[in-house]
Amino acid sequence: MIYMSNHNFEQEVNQARYTGLIIKEADVLDIKVSAFDELAVKPFNLPSMTSTNDPEATASAASASQYTVSTEGYVSMPVLGRVYCLGMTKKQLEQDLEERLKIYLTDPRVDVKLTNFSISVLGSVGNPGQKTTNNEKLNLFQAMALAGDMSPSADRTNVKLLRYSEQSQKDTLISLDFSDRSIVNSPYYYLQQNDILYVEPDKNAQIAANNTNPNRALFLQLLAVAMSLAVLLIRFTR
Numbered sequence: 001m002i003y004m005s006n007h008n009f010e011q012e013v014n015q016a017r018y019t020g021l022i023i024k025e026a027d028v029l030d031i032k033v034s035a036f037d038e039l040a041v042k043p044f045n046l047p048s049m050t051s052t053n054d055p056e057a058t059a060s061a062a063s064a065s066q067y068t069v070s071t072e073g074y075v076s077m078p079v080l081g082r083v084y085c086l087g088m089t090k091k092q093l094e095q096d097l098e099e100r101l102k103i104y105l106t107d108p109r110v111d112v113k114l115t116n117f118s119i120s121v122l123g124s125v126g127n128p129g130q131k132t133t134n135n136e137k138l139n140l141f142q143a144m145a146l147a148g149d150m151s152p153s154a155d156r157t158n159v160k161l162l163r164y165s166e167q168s169q170k171d172t173l174i175s176l177d178f179s180d181r182s183i184v185n186s187p188y189y190y191l192q193q194n195d196i197l198y199v200e201p202d203k204n205a206q207i208a209a210n211n212t213n214p215n216r217a218l219f220l221q222l223l224a225v226a227m228s229l230a231v232l233l234i235r236f237t238r
């Protein structure tokens with residue numbers, strides 16, 4: 001159950017490139033604007049509440065700077081209005097907002113964080129399901145760690161990654177071989193939000209599952225009867 005056979009792992013990993021998360025519909029972005037003049041910045045941030053011992057008030061304060069990306073790909077910000085961000089990386093959105101703010105502020109700085117990063121890991125793993133994490137730079141092995149690692153009967157050579165593309169407006173299915181050391185060079189080594197990983201059981205586990213399935217024998221019997229009837233019908237229609 002070895003994942004990678006590699007004598008130069010550090011060099012291989014250094015070749016992997018993290019390009020940043022791509023902003024998608026329904027993402028919740030925490031956007032904060034700052035500048036030297038704190039009073040001048042206030043109109044560009046959503047109103048925030050002062051911290052108290054009230055849990056509800058604290059939760060409201062935490063969500064005060066959060067924006068949800070609309071189905072059309074916009075976030076609505078104070079003063080700036082609707083800003084299109086669908087398909088951008090966080091860095092690109094930060095740069096775009098800073099350019100817009102230079103009309104109003106001196107040396108503005110924008111910090112964008114994704115607050116609802118989650119993926120799903122299904123199939124032959126220890127703890128399948130949807131996984132939420134604060135780590136936006138999540139790679140394939142970290143995702144498996146969140147899911148309790150692959151089971152001994154998992155097929156490590158054919159793990160499926162399902163990813164929705166904003167550009168093509170469709171899902172893309174990618175096969176990943178966790179036993180191949182070159183996986184760290186894959187453009188899919190770092191995950192995007194809402195990615196789905198499916199770990200298939202190996203062939204032996206599939207055969208064993210079919211043999212222990214109580215409905216399998218009934219299915220084969222019905223199939224045999226259907227084939228017999230088909231043969232009889234063919235004979236009588238000649």
